[in-house]
Amino acid sequence: MGALLSVDNLRVEFKIDDVYYSAVEKLSFSVNQGETLGIVGESGCGKSATSLAIMGLLQKNARVSGRVEFQGRSLFERPTSELRRLYGNEISMVFQDSMNALNPVLRVGDQIAEGLLSHRKIGKREALLSSIDLLDKMGLAHPSEIARMYPHELSGGMRQRVMIAMAMACEPKLLIADEPTTALDVTVQAQILRLIKKLTTKNHMGTLFITHDLGVIAQMCDRVAVMYAGRIVEHGSVKQIFHNPCHPYTEGLLKSVPRVDGQQHRLEPIPGNVPPITAMPPGCKFKPRCSNPECLCRDTEPDLFDVEPGHQCRTWQYA
């Protein structure tokens, strides 16, 4: 069985002052059915550009090249009418900022029903009833009253559940979750994460989970891709990444996170900052911040080399 989503050599460029700068480059990964792939990285590493490129939601100043296949067929080569049937139906997305992603002048029940009305042959009444049912499944108390409310009447956690309900309405095969819990309190985050996990298992759905939070990655994902400066620098199973990090950036990230459990160590932050896309260093993009004494850096950028089966790392060390 082929992968549900496969991204091959994706490149996203943004036009700034008439010059194109690449935000995402040489990006290849795949998501299988029933599997959660996590993409982790700091701001400006190209996580969101990736998800927007897959959803075809990038602004006009962006240029995309490479191949994105959904169920074996390229997304970029399909006609708009077909894409319209696909997005919101078989591929759907949960956005980070639920206040801006919901329509402020529509009742949330109607917003959830909208997807059903355009993808399923059902009437308005029926669609509204299913949206109430969905809200109920999201664990919201009094779903029929909430369906009649406007986004501003709901708390952040409730709005996020409404967003997930919208994404789940047509039982998608692929869910793209872009920082779905970042703005939420930890207790609410814990509930939302469990909800997504439950739905992934139940619907045998493939999930692309984008976050900067290593804790969330460890708890949610089967495989992880660590992104830095628009590239995947390390890729492997959750256990491989957390127990045997090979790229100095991954190691640095893991050493930067204070923990609530276990022994307390002094944090070892990565010096410096993520380079802006307008001023990328040549060669290895991590070189200016790298403190690895065994680094076998060359002038050209390394490829992703195999470390062990299913575990790749972008350093010359494993060439």
Add this chain to the structure above:
Amino acid sequence: MGEIILDVKDIRKLYPSRAARFGKARWTKAVDGVSFHLHYGEALGIVGESGSGKSTLIRSILRLIEPTEGSIEYEGIDVRALSNRGLRNWRRHVQLVFQDPYASLNPHYTIRQTVLEPMVIHGMYSQRERIQRMGELLCHVGLDISMADRYPHEFSGGQRQRIGIARALAINPKLLFLDEPVASLDVSVQAQILNLLCDLRDDLNLSYVFVAHDLSVVRYLCDTVIVMSQGKMVEMAKTEELFRNPLHPYTKTLLSAVPIPDPDVNMMQFDWREADITHDLSSFGDVRDSGSKPTIWEHVSQDHFVSLPAG
């Protein structure tokens, strides 16, 4: 631990709720009876979720907003009795670092002006000393003096937070209030700022009141932790004691909800109730209850207190 620098007793901040215009006045208790004291050189963490009143609490202590009730004593001075002039003098000793490094710096001021301004306002040092001090401060927070003539927009989030810290330190305060200083930063930069705050505290013998929603950050930086919910303190203990032996159900819920960056620790085992957490809080009795039941503070062990439902 040394002498007490700040003693806060029974602070309350009430806001009239919307219904107050009609009939009987109703009040929303943003902060409801918080007491603690802080020793010289101590770092106190205040954690809670959004709406728990943690920011209102420190703004009330600093008298950026007027607390409704309670007493605040700083080095024996009654802060609530201070005149405007007295407040201004007091703020020479006490400074605040804000959460959002994008909003808290004046975009029209260069870094030089930003860091010099507090010294000018408080009439401290001669002109030459000020400039020299600014250079030292920038160096101390990990910035370069050559950056002094740049504007805030030329800096990254972490650098801006360093500028905010340099500005707060300019007039040599003894006590720093930090309102979510690392919440908007990336993990690698967050670690840089946390280590900077640790080092500054040791170097300058500062005391901190540190407000955060992130428990791991508080654990890293603080000696003592207060857990707040719905405007009230629910638990207070030495940091390691609190993380090893949390007693209040709310503290336990908070701790178990933090995703652990280790795939071998399965947080999904924890039994969250499906209902919205705010409904769950009602089961903790006093936390949600808007009635005027007094909170009973159970003294569990030395320096470990937990609030119990009254009655």
